[in-house]
Amino acid sequence: MPNLLVKPEGTHGRVSHVTPESAGWTYVGFDMHRMKPGEILAAETGSREVCLVWISGKGKATAAGQDFGVLGERMSPFEGAPHALYIPADSNWSVTAETDLEIAVCSAPGGGDYQAKAIPPGTHPKLSRGKGSNVRHVHNIMPENDNSAHSLLVVEVITPSGNTSSYPSHKHDQDDLPNESFLEETYYHRLNPPQGFAFQRVYTDDRSLDEAMAVENGDVTLVPKGYHPCATIHGYDLYYLNVMAGPKRVWKFHNAKEHEWLLV
Template identity: 70%
Template structure:
């Protein structure tokens, strides 16, 4: 099995590239670009749909026959909601940074639909609070199942220092609807302040997969199957951007039975 943690390579250009081939799975792709003012990133979507997420910074965005102009407002993923742009399969896109830019390119198979390219502005899906006590975290859906797309689900989460997230441990690795959906998933992690670290465990009931990872600023983790809780250490807030996709575009998860009492307490 491929390494479940992918570290950024370099400091500019495409610094992370996760493909179905490199991950050893079928659906999810993830790239992270770091661009200086005036630098560009451009690709064809081919048979995949794409969600461009401006993690931080501003940029001019073209694609799918549309000119979205200059978008973006936050200079840190810990400051407000993101701008994003949806691109269907069969489109071309280009992004020109107008400030220091961190651009996530989230992708999954297109299904031949005729969805148009569109802007996803901050506030399209308001931030929600999930959990209680030290399991509280703040969730912003970017491309949820209630919004049009073929395969992609995209969401970002901020977990305060000392809190847990993706917890109680849950999984979505079995095609057993309406009880559970099969979804591959990536996590793109950022820390505030950036010298911090957090932890993520990916494990199955039979422990045939059981990997605990230290996550640092800029790391990407892969969840091919199993439970995948996250913990932010004291003093360091943890941001992550999730990309999910599978054979059916719905998020139905299954909690680890031994920890189910946490949501009933």
């Protein structure tokens, strides 16, 4: 199995690159680009659909023959909800940076008759989950109930200093609806302040997979199967961008039995 921790490469251009081939799976792709003003990022989706997420900065976007103007307003992923842009299969797209720009390219197999569309902040309400030291704040970008894509599910989460997240431990690695759905998942991590670190464990019931990782600013973690809780240390907030996809666009998870008492 490939290494589940993907470190950024460099500080400019494409700094993170995950493909189904490199991850050893079938559905999810993820790239992170860091751009200077005036630089252009352009591509074709081919057989895949794409969600661009403006992590920080502003950029002028076109997609599928439409001009979406300048998108983006936050200068840090810790400053509110993002701008995003969905692009269906068999489409061209381009983004021209207006400021220093960090943009995520989330992808999965495409299909159906979906249209390119901007997803501005506030499209979905901010949610807070958990209690005590298990609180986290959620910005849905492409949730399962929006019926706007063939495969992609995309969400951002902020976990405050000293809290756990994606916890109590849950998994979604069985194609067994309505009980559980099969979804591959990437986590793109950021820390505030950036010199901080957090932890993520990916493990299965039988421990045939059991990896505990110290994640730093800009790291990507892969979740091919199993449970995948996170914890951030005191003094450092954790941001992560999740990309999920599988054979069905449904997020139905199974909680680890030994930790379900925490939900009472």
